[in-house]
Amino acid sequence: MDETHSIGQTHSVFNQPPARTGVNEFVDNPVLCEFVQSIGRTRDVSELETIGAVVGSAEFARDARLANANPPVLLTHDPYGHRIDEVEYHPSYHRILAQAVRAGAHTAAWGNPGRGASAHRAAKMMLFAQLEPGHACPISMSHAAVEPLQNSPVLAQSWLPRLLARSYDPSLHAGKPSALIGMAMTEKQGGSDVRANTTVAVSAGDHQLLTGHKWFCSAPMSDAFLVLAKEADRQESPPSCFLLPRVLPDGTRNVFRIQRLKDKLGNRSNASCEVEFANSTAFRVGEPERGVAAIMGMVARTRLDCVLGTAAGMRQGIAEALWHTRHRSAFGRKLVDQPIMTNVLADLALESEAATATALRLACAYDDDVDKADDVEVSFRRLATAVAKYWVCKRGPGHAYEAMECLGGNGYTEAFPLAMRYREQPVLAIWEGAGNVVALDVLRTMGKEPKAVTNFLAELGLAHGSNRIFDNFMLTLLDRVTAFQRSLPEHEGSARALVEQLALGLQASLLIRYSPASVSEAFVESRLGQQRCFEYGTLPAGSDLSAILQRQ
Structure with missing residues (x-):
């Protein structure tokens, strides 16, 4: 007896993850939830929960996809020949930008200053940028522009109320109540x-x-x-x-x-x-x-936002990788349970957690410029901003690639967001000073402001006595810093190596103080230990990989 089969029977879809929508990107991110309150000193997270639901919705994901699939178009003239020099964006881009402005992702820390304000604003920006990074550029610059304008009273009077506004109007006309x-x-x-x-x-x-x-x-x-x-x-x-x-x-x-x-x-x-x-x-x-002095505060704040944006991208990478591997099976078990994949995912999770901790700690240091309360924090951030900008942003592209690889062929297609993220991360390492420029800024700060070095190392020293590997690393780091300070020009060619060590010391110190031992011990041994290796998936035997992934 002949059997006939419809074409549809050969196209049943199984062993594929469901769409990653309808999630709450804040509530479902235990690391950000914890750090924004512990490191960030923010107590009321209800607004962040609301934003997490918005950016985790199917509608927001669709807007993010459309905004990147339909790049802006230059209109030099109108149909009648008048020069207008306008840029036309897809409506989805304006919808995302309007939501971010309405939430205060741009200037909330200026409009409502105080303890925890900068970390709260940082978390907002990270949530929006996790799904759609392009809009974060005007958001960041508007945030950073407040400081130089404050030093020009006449301009401040007319422009600051518009910068602090929570409304968004994409048209160009006089008398707008808001501005970017x-x-x-x-x-x-x-x-x-x-x-x-x-x-x-x-x-x-x-x-x-x-x-x-x-x-x-x-x-x-x-x-x-x-x-x-x-x-x-x-x-x-x-x-x-x-x-x-x-x-x-x-x-x-x-x-x-x-x-x-x-x-x-x-x-x-x-x-x-x-x-x-x-x-x-x-x-x-x-x-x-x-002019250079006038914009230095702006540059520092946009560098901060480069760190925030990279950390947001790392979160997108690990979230997408885990979603895929927790829903897809191969060789008789879930991908996430394959030992070699578990190691890769846990390593990606460690990098993401360290970047998030660094981003929020750095954001906190900007609270005190708003209320003029703490010279120690101002001094700390002068060095920490450049150090974090160099290292976190330098780690972004590799993290995106490895997360993309976890999705296999799917990850390499434009139907999934990690191809976009892989292209996105390098701009944050280049914008506001590529690696060499930022590393040399660290050396200049060390030479001109020894107090910044003292306060930065004091921050790292808060974790002293909790981990033997970290304590030994700090002894070596202190010797190296002293050698650099004796003759900075002589060590210019080795600046990157020093900045890397400063950054790893800061990240390790933060994780020792604020993360579970399963996280901090694996990070310290893999990044600071004798067998350290920066290739993902090389965490040492004995690391509690399951506990690390449970936080994601």
């Missing part, structure tokens, strides 16, 4: 060497007229930009800082000629551009020739 601020610092001939900039500012009464170019202008749909330019009568002097609005008070468009959008490896939902100024109206921020 971007920045345009680097030029094609200088890059990180902003003193080589050639953009010129000519005084015109109560404002200046800027003429020049910027090679990277981030988030060109923003309402204003902080830019660097040299005063026309001081061409040999350092640059000054200016606020350049897109729309002038009378409603006319400022001269802001977008030449092209950058075709970037990642960060696809967010636009970056090359822009030309031609007698563009701008207002000085801070003192003349003190």
